[in-house]
Amino acid sequence: MIYYIINNNNKNKVQLNERKILLIISHPDDECMFFGPTLLFLQNRKNQIHVLCLSIGNESGLGEIRKNELKSSCKILGIDTENVNIIDHSLLQDGPKINWSHSLISSIISDYVTKHKIEIIITFDEKGVSSHPNHIATFNGARHFIHSSTTSSNIILYKLITVSILRKYISIFDLPLTFILKNQTNLNDFIFISSFNNFIQARKAMTSHQSQLVWFRHLYILFSRYMIMNELQLVN
Ligand SMILES: [Zn+2]
Incomplete structure (x- = not known):
């Protein structure tokens, strides 16, 4: 894996080895569409990686299929499928017009991190990469958890930086x-850059989401920088 980490040698830096x-x-599919370089980096550093998906992606009625696709994709990305958890809550249904409650997301996160002794959380930022309201709500729920929950005191939150649409589709350039x-x-910010082999691995994970593989998804795989690089920023 080729990767670059800012100030890697600083002792005060957040360590990403053997963490939960x-x-x-x-x-389902956010994990490989947007977070592939991050997951592949972490998976190489003996971390225990969990994925919590807040909906089954049922906007087009394919939720049950998409649950299985998520597990297949995570397996390709080296994540133990026992650590892949998918929420199907009546108030957290997939759709850009559905408002997700930040406090509800926060309480779901609180239960999860307590049960699994999570140390670091990674999610979208306030722009949600694609501006999807569900992505933005996911970030706001995580931030709500960090700022308000008594169980969050030692937990570190990272957000995936959204870049402009022009930068988003110029891939390695x-x-x-x-x-x-x-x-x-x-x-404490990180930049992860995938090797060619990692790009192929993330591409393979993308193709496990067969129900979503419309023509423009193939263009996305070729041109999106998120298939190759991720920037993570610490949320204060
Ligand atoms: Zn999404």
Whole structure:
């Protein structure tokens, strides 16, 4: 795996080895569409990775199929399928017009991190990469948990940085700009860059979501920078 980590040698830096880490996503396929480089990096560092998906992605009635696709995708990404958990809550149904309650998400996260002794949470940022309201609500729920829950005191929250639509679809060519802008990030931010083999692995995970493989998904795989690189920022 090729990767770059800002200030890797600093002793005060958050360590990403042998930790219990929870990725929180909104829909099956978010894990490989957006977080592939992160998951593949973490999986190589002996971390115990959990995935909590807040909906079954049932907007088109394919939820039951998509649950299985998520597990297949996570398996390809090296995640133990016992650590992949999918919520099917009546108030957290898939859809851009459905408002997800931040406090409900926060309480679900609280139960999960307590049960599994999670140390680090990773999720979307306030723009949700694709601006999907469910992604944004997922971030707001995680932030609500960090700021309000008594169980969150030692838990670290990272968000996946959203870039402009122009940068989003120039694949590896966004790399120079990412490095130029890295000086504006702080000590505990991370940039993960996949090797070609990792890109192939993430692509394979994407193809396990057969129900979602419409023509433009293939273009996404080819052109999205999120198939190749991720920037994670610490949420204070
Ligand atoms: Zn999504």
